[in-house]
Amino acid sequence: MKETAQQILNDPFLNKGTAFTKAERAQFGLTGMLPPHVQTLADQVKQAYAQYQTETTMLEQRIFLMTLFNENRVLFYKLFSQHVAEFMPVVYDPTIADTIENYSALYVNPQNAVFLSIDDLDSMKTTLTNAADGREIKLIVVTDGEGILGIGDWGTQGVDISVGKLMVYTAAAGIDPSQVLPVVLDAGTNRDSLLNDDLYLGNRHERVRGDRYYDFVDQFVQTAEALFPNLYLHFEDFGRSNAANLLNKYKDQIVTFNDDIQGTGIITLAGIMGALNISGAKMTDQVYMSFGAGTAGAGITHRIFEEMQQAGLSEQEARSRFYMVDKQGLLFDDDPELTPEQKPFARKRSEFANAAELTTLEAAVKAIHPTILVGTSTQPGTFTESIVKEMAAHTERPIIFPLSNPTKLAEATAEDLIKWTDGQALVATGIPAAPVDYHGVTYEIGQANNALVYPGLGLGTIASTAKVLNDEMISAAAHSLGGIVDPTEVGAAVLPPVTQLEVFSQTVANAVAESAVKQGINKEPITDIKQAVAHLKWVPEYKTVQ
């Protein structure tokens, strides 16, 4: 190794801490620079977990785990892999929302992230090269911080979502953490509290819009593609006015993925298929209502709409099953504010005798009687008891998914939904929810969070060397998650449990890679798909260093 002893100890990809053997210590000049007793990885994991357990709040637990992450990636991921379901809400959503809101105040370490500024385009290539530091980068998660979860614009502080999503990629699907880069594109922020905060670490100006913004993103995309030819580019938490535009611009050119549009579409479709498995109802009989028809709402609607057509409905029949409700109420086609993604699902006023009154969710539910209600509105408590009871009065097993994150923004709690519908609602939530005991039955609550699917989707796509990520692969991912849950069990969840995340990420990866190879869009020849996927998997173990 060319690095000095200090460089080794300060490099989280090389550092083994107290697990450096005597021989390694002698070889790399580390003798006496660590406490004398040599620990195994298992010893280190035991010690770290005990220390983790002394932290009392989830925020403190996350800060502790991020210290390990900053110091030693193998140790961090070994520990994470042994406590996946326990750590997910700590490392990722919902606690990550707190660290994003307080990023500048809590800042201690850049966490190997890349900070690209719209005010300094000339340094972009050098920055990306320096950040990669000779590593072959296969996966980037990029955000511009404008639409973080449901908490909005956090400027540069949104970088934590890129770091957090990548941690889940590695824990769930075994993406090699030395082959990833978290990136934030800082185009400014419109949040006054940040602009007026003298500790804020991002650019202190309003968001740049229009051509200058799109040129900035494009320069990033082109530079990253040129530097890293085998790149899978994941977009996360862009604002509503840009997310779909960027996906449409790049999806047929490069291997790219928008998590909020496509990832959320897949997991919600998988959850609905799980719910229909339980109820025995048919996809083609459903009436779908999207509450909060923004990036995620429209992405999910698009996916379910495609599925209804695959299940046999004509385009027109399928379209007639969808209703979108946003701030204005039910969306009508004469509304000048409609986004391009909303337009295909907006209704005609002539369909309703009382169209002018359909300005609330409650009125829309009364008029339409949806069988599926999915919330991506960022508006907490909006699935009220009377709305839910109204829905349940017209459908035996209503499918109700309050998906807004983090916890404080959910449209309803799983517990209320189960109680208000006397156990009939088939529920999934965006954040983890405890099982609900009601009248002697324990209802397991599925988590419809894109984290259950994007790691496998990425692993499968990268392993297959696909030229693009297309609709067939996305559909294969959603379908591969069906059938994992046993629908005959009373109170069964509509999605598999996060405790099985590693297992079903593998299932998703295999299905996605198989779809790519079947379509013949793989760049490299692949004879054994499962082996190609398995081959890419990184495991958290110390390697002998040379």
Ligand SMILES: NC(=O)c1ccc[n+]([C@@H]2O[C@H](COP(=O)([O-])OP(=O)(O)OC[C@H]3O[C@@H](n4cnc5c(N)ncnc54)[C@H](O)[C@@H]3O)[C@@H](O)[C@H]2O)c1
């Ligand atoms: N569970 C998941 O996997 C998942 C994935 C993506 C997004 N989400 C959540 O979905 C929510 C929305 O995210 P997004 O990226 O789509 O944001 P977005 O800003 O693109 O969309 C939010 C939509 O809600 C609408 N809205 C706001 N107030 C409303 C009201 N009072 N009534 C009805 N609609 C209203 C907005 O006009 C907008 O169209 C967030 O809370 C996010 O955390 C969850």
Ligand SMILES: O=C(O)C[C@H](O)C(=O)O
């Ligand atoms: O990050 C999450 O937990 C899911 C989703 O991408 C979101 O934006 O809410």
Ligand SMILES: [Mn+2]
């Ligand atoms: Mn997101």
